[in-house]
Amino acid sequence: MSGAKPIFVDRWNRPLRDLRISVTDQCNFRCVYCMPAEIFGPNFRFLREDELLTIDEMVLIAECFAELGAEKVRITGGEPLLRKELPLFVERLAAIEGIRDIALTTNGVHLVKMAARLKEAGLQRVNVSLDALEDEVFKKMNGVGVGVQPVLKGIAAAKAAGLSVKVNMVVKKGWNDSQIIPMAKYFKEQDIPLRFIEFMDVGTSNGWDVAQVVTKKEIYKQIQTFHPLEPLEQAYFGEVASRYRYVGTNTEVGFIASVTESFCASCTRARVSADGTLYTCLFASEGVSLKHLLRQGADKAAVKQFVMDVWMKRTDRYSEERTEQTAKTRKKIEMSYIGG
Ligand code: SAM
Ligand code: SF4
Numbered sequence: 001m002s003g004a005k006p007i008f009v010d011r012w013n014r015p016l017r018d019l020r021i022s023v024t025d026q027c028n029f030r031c032v033y034c035m036p037a038e039i040f041g042p043n044f045r046f047l048r049e050d051e052l053l054t055i056d057e058m059v060l061i062a063e064c065f066a067e068l069g070a071e072k073v074r075i076t077g078g079e080p081l082l083r084k085e086l087p088l089f090v091e092r093l094a095a096i097e098g099i100r101d102i103a104l105t106t107n108g109v110h111l112v113k114m115a116a117r118l119k120e121a122g123l124q125r126v127n128v129s130l131d132a133l134e135d136e137v138f139k140k141m142n143g144v145g146v147g148v149q150p151v152l153k154g155i156a157a158a159k160a161a162g163l164s165v166k167v168n169m170v171v172k173k174g175w176n177d178s179q180i181i182p183m184a185k186y187f188k189e190q191d192i193p194l195r196f197i198e199f200m201d202v203g204t205s206n207g208w209d210v211a212q213v214v215t216k217k218e219i220y221k222q223i224q225t226f227h228p229l230e231p232l233e234q235a236y237f238g239e240v241a242s243r244y245r246y247v248g249t250n251t252e253v254g255f256i257a258s259v260t261e262s263f264c265a266s267c268t269r270a271r272v273s274a275d276g277t278l279y280t281c282l283f284a285s286e287g288v289s290l291k292h293l294l295r296q297g298a299d300k301a302a303v304k305q306f307v308m309d310v311w312m313k314r315t316d317r318y319s320e321e322r323t324e325q326t327a328k329t330r331k332k333i334e335m336s337y338i339g340g
């Protein structure tokens with residue numbers, strides 16, 4: 001029984017509302033902007049099973065966050081559908097009092113076999129990442145030569161299972177910007193919200209350069225050429241995407257402009273990586289290990305107190321302070337660990 005949720009905020013007055021938990025650092029893709037194949041090659045050392053959080057540990061952590069005020073949990077990775085016992089984890093998350101929204105971010109390939117089971121377990125929403133509609137472009141983006149069809153089939157399976165579906169497209173200049181309009185048209189016809197994500201300087205291995213960012217403004221302009229957009233009200237405090245509607249329809253399109261329009265002032269998200277480290281910012285250089293705390297015997301009350309202390313000291317606002325220098329030189333946690 002959790003009782004009333006404590007109200008506490010970080011140093012910039014931001015409450016804790018969302019938990020993003022990465023359930024594995026492994027992935028069946030090698031997206032150029034996330035896990036470039038030349039770095040995440042055959043000799044790359046992924047976490048051993050005993051280095052990952054167990055399902056019991058993840059559930060206990062989620063319970064602590066829920067009691068501290070988190071209402072939403074997003075499961076991510078690496079590729080979360082590769083994690084053994086994922087439906088069981090979802091089922092146990094759904095039983096936690098106070099968690100009212102469970103979502104998953106995935107590359108979609110395994111949704112065909114897993115969507116129905118996940119829905120049954122209590123999953124509500126999926127965000128499927130898809131960066132192109134043209135096979136040749138997508139194959140290069142994902143680095144392993146997988147075509148578009150398996151992902152489109154995954155999206156269809158998620159919809160058929162009754163999950164709410166959104167599609168995420170990261171745009172990298174010179175790689176997939178040719179796909180902006182085809183993707184927008186296709187998902188408008190399908191009435192599936194598409195969100196364009198600016199290529200971000202997460203981690204240190206993706207060779208990020210500001211010249212490779214296609215800005216929200218540029219993408220917006222391209223879309224307006226085939227259909228005018230009108231802005232939608234923010235749905236809740238801390239919403240990351242700025243959302244629009246195609247005029248005369250109910251179909252949405254959104255932008256996550258982390259590089260050109262920062263949203264740190266309303267950032268209510270905590271992240272736990274696959275190895276059980278708590279980070280209070282996507283671009284953090286360091287975190288604190290909840291796994292070690294748990295494995296040294298800390299009980300739920302101690303973990304809760306620890307998380308609350310960390311949150312109350314939080315001052316992160318990386319995107320607001322980003323310079324080309326920090327973007328290129330600051331040591332940051334890889335996306336495949338921290339999960340986006
Ligand atoms: N494997 C799953 C997937 O791709 O959906 C979940 C993990 S992935 C790290 C989460 C999200 O982060 C995906 O939508 C992915 O496209 C996005 N992402 C990864 N690296 C990025 C980068 N450098 N800039 C912007 N978005 C990125
Ligand atoms: Fe894998 Fe997702 Fe990263 Fe692509 S973005 S390499 S699918 S974790």
Ligand code: SF4
Nearest residue numbers: 264267281282318319
């Ligand atoms: Fe939140 Fe950090 Fe992103 Fe700012 S840069 S919105 S603090 S995760």
